[in-house]
Amino acid sequence: MRRSIIIAVVFFIFLAPATTFSQAKKEAWTIAAIPSSIRIDPVTNKVIEDRFLSNKTVASSVASRNWIYDGTKVKLSAAKGEYVSFQVLLTNRSATPLKGIAIDMSSFKKDDSVWDIEPELFLEWSVEVKTPSTGYPKATLGNGWYPDALIPMQYIQQKPVTQSNGWVYPLQLPDFNNRIDKQISQIFWVDQYIPLDASPGTYTAEVEVTIDNIVKKIPVEINIWNFTVPNENNLKASLQHEG
Structure with a gap:
């Protein structure tokens, strides 16, 4: 009896990781959420600023789990009258390029209240x-690819149809236009302005990515605090540019 139990336990130990690995291999692409305060290298999928982080374990796992994303859901907090931001990380885990990428996000709502913004x-x-x-030898992060400019998705024309002020830009990974050699990830930026008349509480939305009729979603929650950021400047500053 004892021998049977030992054999069963050993079998389970070896079987469980194999099943998980097999499921992961079948997943050609994944999406995750990362904070707005970090940057991901689109070639290595690592945090660019990890050399400044004392906890290397956090730096290596932040792409899959972090302080705003628990692996399944994004949780944010904000006051009325301010912007809140996060990033969506799309990673290609196959040797085949991803084509026809589409990303969308629903409006935030609470009960019957839906934001117009x-x-x-x-x-x-x-x-x-x-x-x-x-x-600045101690401050430089060295050579490599850095996420920089933000292109509004509303001006990206993904299909060959007539559209004024549109840019024909087929979304695919690796990005045909950006020309990043050995690119495995594409990052999207999300901005949300909190309406001044928003009532306190938790609002929900979903960001979704569609590729080849396969849809993956990440739920997003924003907790609105019961105060408003004043729309006025109380800090005097002197700005000087030298070039």
Whole structure:
């Protein structure tokens, strides 16, 4: 009897990881959410600022689980009259390019109340740094690809149809236009302005990515605090630009 139990336990230990790994292999692409305060290298899928983080474990796992995303849901908090932001990370886990990528997000709602101000979606355009910055040897993050410009998704024309002020931009990974060699990830930026008349409480929405009729969603929650950010400037500043 004891021998049978030991054999069963050993069998389970070896079987469980194999099943999980098999399921992961079948997943050609994944999506996750990351905070607005970090940047992901689209080639290595690692946090660019990880050299400044003392906890390397956090740096290595932040793409799948972090302080705003528990692996299944995004949770944010904000006051009325301010912007709240996060990023959506799309990762290609296969050797086949992903084509016909579509991303969308629903409006935030609570009960029967739906915000008129919709989330704003942007495609993050990366730039390649080939020569490190000089004069700041301890601060430079070195060569590589850096997410930089934000292209509003509303101006990206993904299909060959007539559209004024549109840019024909077939979304695919690797990105045909950005020309990132060995790119495995594409990052999208999400902005949401909190209406001044929003009542306190929790509002929900969903961000979804569709590829080849396969839809994956991430629920998003925003907890609205019961105060408003004043629409006035109480800080005097002197700005000087030298170039």
